Amino acid sequence: MATSPLTNEDLRLLIVADNPLARTGLVALLNYQVGFNVVGQVAADADLLQMLDIYRPAVVVWDLGWEPAATIERLREVRDSQFRVVALLPDEDFAANAWRAGANGLLFQNVQIEPMMAAIQAVANGLMVLEPTLATQSLDNSTTNVETLAEDLTPRELEVLQLLAQGLTNKAIAQRLAISDHTVKFHVNAIMTKLNAQSRTEAVVRASRFGLILL
Incomplete structure (x- = not known):
């Protein structure tokens, strides 16, 4: 062959x-x-x-x-x-x-x-x-499973997360999505909480590991 x-x-x-x-x-x-x-x-x-x-x-x-x-x-x-x-x-x-x-x-x-x-x-x-x-096993002590994590993030939070992965600031994300800086900050805090992340960078890394975003 x-x-x-x-x-x-x-x-x-x-x-x-x-x-x-x-x-x-x-x-x-x-x-x-x-x-x-x-x-x-x-x-x-x-x-x-x-x-x-x-x-x-x-x-x-x-x-x-x-x-x-x-x-x-x-x-x-x-x-x-x-x-x-x-x-x-x-x-x-x-x-x-x-x-x-x-x-x-x-x-x-x-x-x-x-x-x-x-x-x-x-x-x-x-x-x-x-x-x-x-797919239904808990592979990481700080999360439940991939399906649950994906369901927890709202469509808007996933949008913000993808833009975070692109390196955009809160102000740039606000302009891109036509929302206020305050709203972006709210979404970022919610994302970090749901991903059990201590920083924006850690949130992006964890989201990538779970296949929630593309880098």
């Missing part, structure tokens, strides 16, 4: 897995899909920051293995580099820890190729993706 021709829009993927067979399998699976380019594969104990600098992937596909505790801790250690991760889990028991460690997408290791491809695309676009059976 021949691989599809690469284009400038192909998503650059880095595969991380301790098991060489898992790495090889993911490379073979994803490299044959239109729109994807696996630029490298490494073990979790490699110098990941260096690999990220070399390969500059849009998304890291990280197989956490069958005993993920050490691998999840490794993810937590390197998370400050701001790369996006789709984590592959053996089961739901490790979902909360992987989420708190910084994964942007959580899938089971037996996921089919179509939903995996969709999840990678979504994470590359700044969204968070959960295996359907995980």
Whole structure:
């Protein structure tokens, strides 16, 4: 089977897995899909920051293995580099820890190729993706779940949140939405309260992690 021709829009993927067979399998699976380019594969104990600098992937596909505790801790250690991760889990028991460690997408290791491809695309676009059976779990102690959080924010608050993500000031948001500065401040305070955020920046980061806005 021949691989599809690469284009400038192909998503650059880095595969991380301790098991060489898992790495090889993911490379073979994803490299044959239109729109994807696996630029490298490494073990979790490699110098990941260096690999990220070399390969500059849009998304890291990280197989956490069958005993993920050490691998999840490794993810937590390197998370400050701001790369996006789709984590592959053996089961739901490790979902909360992987989420708190910084994964942007959580899938089971037996996921089919179509939903995996969709999840990678979504994470590359700044969204968070959960295996359907995980969507109702509380993955973060400071929130209930994604659906509840999305329902709590009003349409106007979501508008304000998206403009905050674009770096607009309260005054600029007021002009854009044709509302008063006072009303914008009210919405911002409500957003921070609902997202359990201590600052505007933290609110934007948390909203992005939950897939409520695009960055």
